[in-house]
Each structure stands twice: as C-alpha cells, then as structure tokens.
Amino acid sequence: SQKIEQNSEALNIQEGKTATLTCNYTNYSPAYLQWYRQDPGRGPVFLLLIRENEKEKRKERLKVTFDTTLKQSLFHITASQPADSATYLCALGGNTPLVFGKGTRLSVIA
C-alpha cells in the first residue's frame, strides 16, 4: 500500500536558520506533490505544488525539491521566524484523491 513518511514528528530550530523537512514515499508514482501548513485546531492551508517533471519550486522564503528517483521531497524555509511554527504536511496527487503524510511539527525558537 502507499506509504508516506515525513522525517520526524517534531523539529526545533533557531530563528533565522533554514528549516528542512523531508517527505519520503513508497509504492506510489505521484504526478505531483504538495505541501500544506496546518495550525493547531485548523484545517491545512496549501503552500506549494511541484510536478513530477520539476526539480525545484520557490515561493518567497519557501523552496521545494522533488526527486522521483529517490522518491523524496525536501521542503525548506529560509530565514525562519517564530510565525513559521506549525505542522507541515506533504501530500501526493495523481489520478486519485490526495494522500497525506502525518506531518512534521516545526517550532522556531526566538
């Protein structure tokens, strides 16, 4: 069955550093991969999408890479701020509804 693993349940970093979150998957060949942000008690909010034929996407302080050979996506937040503290979910998409990972809880410490 499809499996998505996000590197760790929690990640703590200092303000101003770059946060790097990992999403690995097995038994799946997604046409695209997405990252969402989820704050406590709220629904996820879409951040970025990257397609299978793209290597990298950027949006402001966010960068996503997608390696279909390694079956891995990396999500980077540069110059991190306490306001970036949240849970970040990766999701795989294609011909079927999106499949989500458990997420990584990021805490940016001032």
Next chain:
Amino acid sequence: EADIYQTPRYLVIGTGKKITLECSQTMGHDKMYWYQQDPGMELHLIHYSYGVNSTEKGDLSSESTVSRIRTEHFPLTLESARPSHTSQYLCASSVEAGASEKLFFGSGTQLSVL
C-alpha cells in the same frame, strides 16, 4: 482566500445519537472531500464527491454517509455515534489547475462522543 465553512466547530454528544456535520463552499467547486484526523496522525479520506449526485467512499472504512444534492453543500451523517467516532473531521473542496488540484479546507469539526 477560500470560502468553505464547517459547522458545528465543536460537538459533544452521547453514544447512539444521530448527527450531521455540515460543510458548505461558495466557490462553485465540483470536487469535495471529507477527511478524518486524529492528533498527530495523517488525514484519512473517508468520503469524496466529484459533483452533484456523485459520492464515493475513501480509503478509511467509515460508518458515516454523505450526500451531494447541491454543488455547494456536502454534509456528513453518522446514524449512531460511538466513542470510536471521536476525532476531527475536515471538509475540503478543490479547484483543478493544469491536471493537478489544490485543496481548500474548512476549520474542521471536533467531535467527541461520550
């Protein structure tokens, strides 16, 4: 900003009660979804709809049912709630863009069954 609304925000009920969780969107999206999420766990798809009068079960076995009589409305019903139904229920709709889709989520309903 997406306009998708879920009510109630919180619900505490007793075992055996029938409940309906409401979800409405004003964006005219054809695709709508219900996910279930427990703390620290992934979202599990329980139902989805690709348009009016179209509903499908998701990957997670669920004792709930859904209906899609109008594009904007996608309610989820539990005929007889049990403590195992305690969870957060998230509704989403999506817009397609270039052979991919982007989901917009509501704020969720936190259900507690005593």
